[in-house]
Amino acid sequence: MLKKERQAYILHQVNLHNRVLSSSLCSEINVSEDTIRRDLQELAEEGKLIKVHGGALSHSFNQVSFPNEGVYSQNNKQVIANKAIELISNGMFVLTSGGTTIMELARSLPPQLKATFISGSIPVILEYMHHPNIEVILIGDKISKNSKITVGSDAIAKIKQMKPDICFLGTNALDIEHGITDNDWEVVQLKKAMIEASKKVVFLSIAEKINSVQPIKVCDLEDIDLLITELDTNNPILKPYIQAGVNVA
Amino acid sequence: MLKKERQAYILHQVNLHNRVLSSSLCSEINVSEDTIRRDLQELAEEGKLIKVHGGALSHSFNQVSFPNEGVYSQNNKQVIANKAIELISNGMFVLTSGGTTIMELARSLPPQLKATFISGSIPVILEYMHHPNIEVILIGDKISKNSKITVGSDAIAKIKQMKPDICFLGTNALDIEHGITDNDWEVVQLKKAMIEASKKVVFLSIAEKINSVQPIKVCDLEDIDLLITELDTNNPILKPYIQAGVNVA
DNA sequence: CAGGTTTCTGCGTGTTTGTGCAGGAATTTG
DNA sequence: CAAATTCCTGCACAAACACGCAGAAACCTG
Numbered sequence: 011m012l013k014k015e016r017q018a019y020i021l022h023q024v025n026l027h028n029r030v031l032s033s034s035l036c037s038e039i040n041v042s043e044d045t046i047r048r049d050l051q052e053l054a055e056e057g058k059l060i061k062v063h064g065g066a067l068s069h070s071f072n073q074v075s076f077p078n079e080g081v082y083s084q085n086n087k088q089v090i091a092n093k094a095i096e097l098i099s100n101g102m103f104v105l106t107s108g109g110t111t112i113m114e115l116a117r118s119l120p121p122q123l124k125a126t127f128i129s130g131s132i133p134v135i136l137e138y139m140h141h142p143n144i145e146v147i148l149i150g151d152k153i154s155k156n157s158k159i160t161v162g163s164d165a166i167a168k169i170k171q172m173k174p175d176i177c178f179l180g181t182n183a184l185d186i187e188h189g190i191t192d193n194d195w196e197v198v199q200l201k202k203a204m205i206e207a208s209k210k211v212v213f214l215s216i217a218e219k220i221n222s223v224q225p226i227k228v229c230d231l232e233d234i235d236l237l238i239t240e241l242d243t244n245n246p247i248l249k250p251y252i253q254a255g256v257n258v259a
Numbered sequence: 260m261l262k263k264e265r266q267a268y269i270l271h272q273v274n275l276h277n278r279v280l281s282s283s284l285c286s287e288i289n290v291s292e293d294t295i296r297r298d299l300q301e302l303a304e305e306g307k308l309i310k311v312h313g314g315a316l317s318h319s320f321n322q323v324s325f326p327n328e329g330v331y332s333q334n335n336k337q338v339i340a341n342k343a344i345e346l347i348s349n350g351m352f353v354l355t356s357g358g359t360t361i362m363e364l365a366r367s368l369p370p371q372l373k374a375t376f377i378s379g380s381i382p383v384i385l386e387y388m389h390h391p392n393i394e395v396i397l398i399g400d401k402i403s404k405n406s407k408i409t410v411g412s413d414a415i416a417k418i419k420q421m422k423p424d425i426c427f428l429g430t431n432a433l434d435i436e437h438g439i440t441d442n443d444w445e446v447v448q449l450k451k452a453m454i455e456a457s458k459k460v461v462f463l464s465i466a467e468k469i470n471s472v473q474p475i476k477v478c479d480l481e482d483i484d485l486l487i488t489e490l491d492t493n494n495p496i497l498k499p500y501i502q503a504g505v506n507v508a
Numbered sequence: 509c510a511g512g513t514t515t516c517t518g519c520g521t522g523t524t525t526g527t528g529c530a531g532g533a534a535t536t537t538g
Numbered sequence: 539c540a541a542a543t544t545c546c547t548g549c550a551c552a553a554a555c556a557c558g559c560a561g562a563a564a565c566c567t568g
Contacts, residue, residue: 012278012280012311012312012313012314012316013311013312013313013525013526013527014309014311014316014320015278015316015320018320032544033543033544041527041528042527042528042529043528043544043545044527044528044529044545044546045526045527045528047544047545047546048526048527063534063535063536063543063544063545064535064536064543064544130399132381132384132385132388132397135381135402136381136385138402139381139402139404139407142277142278145401146401146402146404147399147400147401147402148381148397148399148400148401148402148409149399150379150396150397150398150399150400150409150413150414150417151396151397151399152394152395152396152397153384153388153395153396153397155388155395158388160397160399164399164417165399168399168413262515262516262517281554282553282554290517290518291517291518291519292554292555293517293518293519293555293556294516294517294518296554296555296556297516297517312524312525312526312553312554312555313525313526313553313554509568510567510568511566511567511568512565512566512567512568513564513565513566513567514563514564514565514566515562515563515564515565516561516562516563516564517560517561517562517563518559518560518561518562519558519559519560519561520557520558520559521556521557521558521559522555522556522557523554523555523556523557524553524554524555524556525552525553525554525555526551526552526553526554527550527551527552527553528549528550528551528552529548529549529550530547530548530549531546531547531548532545532546532547533544533545533546533547534543534544534545534546535542535543535544535545536541536542536543536544537540537541537542537543538539538540538541538542
């Protein structure tokens with residue numbers, strides 16, 4: 011990996027997460043900690059980030075601080091993303107839906123990963139495009155402006171032609187009785203096609219989505235190959251799902 | 260292998276992968292590392308790539324780095340965009356390529372316009388999405404990271420299924436003898452398909468692109484239904500083109 | 509076409525840059 | 539304050555680089 015690429019990657023990470031640890035960077039990029047430190051120092055001299063003990067901070071971080079729904083939920087999605095990433099290995103074909111949890115997954119992909127990612131979500135695709143080593147395949151069709159995702163029969167047909175190794179789906183609502191449910195008809199059609207096409211179906215869900223129901227059904231619990239949450243696997247909330255035969259991570 | 264061929268190959272590789280190592284190039288092309296270095300240096304001086312220690316990077320890699328083409332060229336593009344907009348009316352199906360001139364067109368669309376826009380360029384699509392009244396259709400396929408556009412046989416097949424009312428294409432190089440030329444093979448394939456599919460083909464070109472040639476041919480002058488530049492139609496630069504039968508606006 | 513000129517390429521020289529490692533100083537943390 | 543990180547300094551080594559030179563090819567040009 012070239013020095014400039016590395017620095018661009020670091021900068022990208024800093025701007026996304028507002029912070030970065032040199033230790034985690036050095037394991038992601040696979041270079042010595044010294045190199046990372048020198049990079050951070052250089053970038054700091056150029057004023058592109060703020061170096062601190064143990065890592066670096068985004069410049070914008072300073073004034074903005076914590077207005078949003080917060081680090082809490084963000085960290086949860088980080089945890090989920092990290093669990094999901096372990097399932098991806100080089101050479102895989104990965105199909106993903108849209109949504110903030112998938113975004114977090116896209117942001118956290120290790121830079122040396124070489125795989126092919128397929129999606130119809132514009133924000134997610136943008137994230138994939140920043141990654142140095144992954145191939146990106148965009149599913150085309152009419153764009154639904156509110157969900158920023160391509161929807162329609164062409165998109166569904168295209169998905170059905172594929173046989174991705176694994177499929178990651180964000181979750182809107184998950185319930186022991188009603189399974190996975192959602193509130194956008196067109197998105198549901200897409201998700202159904204994705205589930206059907208994929209060898210392995212993984213749902214990503216933050217805990218607050220568990221035990222809630224939405225009007226339109228996506229699939230049953232049996233169709234889930236793996237459910238990833240930020241919770242520990244022996245958390246009591248998950249117990250009924252495990253008993254119902256759902257694999258949980 | 261000739262020098263020009265070699266440099267074209269290098270450029271192609273850089274545009275394809277966003278990065279290139281001089282070591283891998285020299286084993287691919289089978290010339291000494293010095294020659295590669297000299298080529299890279301030359302291309303860097305022409306501003307066609309960014310040279311770094313160990314290889315080179317695509318220009319689009321740092322989206323930050325376009326310190327050139329200032330307000331002047333921007334205003335020119337505004338003029339072009341305004342001329343182009345007059346050709347669009349409500350209910351039309353409009354097919355567009357990517358590029359900065361098309362971006363300017365996308366940004367300048369009047370908010371009350373109700374039409375359907377089709378493109379495979381991610382930045383352009385993002386612009387369309389912000390528009391309140393237009394429908395957006397995204398052409399899917401593998402994303403070429405450097406041109407930020409979907410390329411491949413699927414995209415071409417999809418374009419060929421369409422019959423848009425009008426098609427706006429950015430121009431890389433225009434010459435009285437060689438017609439429209441470009442430097443990215445995959446993009447050229449797309450443009451050819453777009454030209455074939457559309458009822459009316461409009462090329463947008465800033466004056467500095469006129470009378471220049473690139474290695475790969477897109478189409479002849481006869482295939483152009485209308486050429487839009489920022490120049491006045493009786494500007495002497497345009498005269499030979501008008502005499503050759505090109506419609507100019 | 510002969511002779512000269514320019515361009516292109518590869519090689520050898522020494523120099524610069526990028527990276528990792530070791531050991532001691534500085535810092536955070538409990 | 540003690541342990542653990544993290545940081546800095548200097549050093550070593552390999553890879554990449556710049557420069558000059560020489561032979562070969564291409565290209566004028568009268």
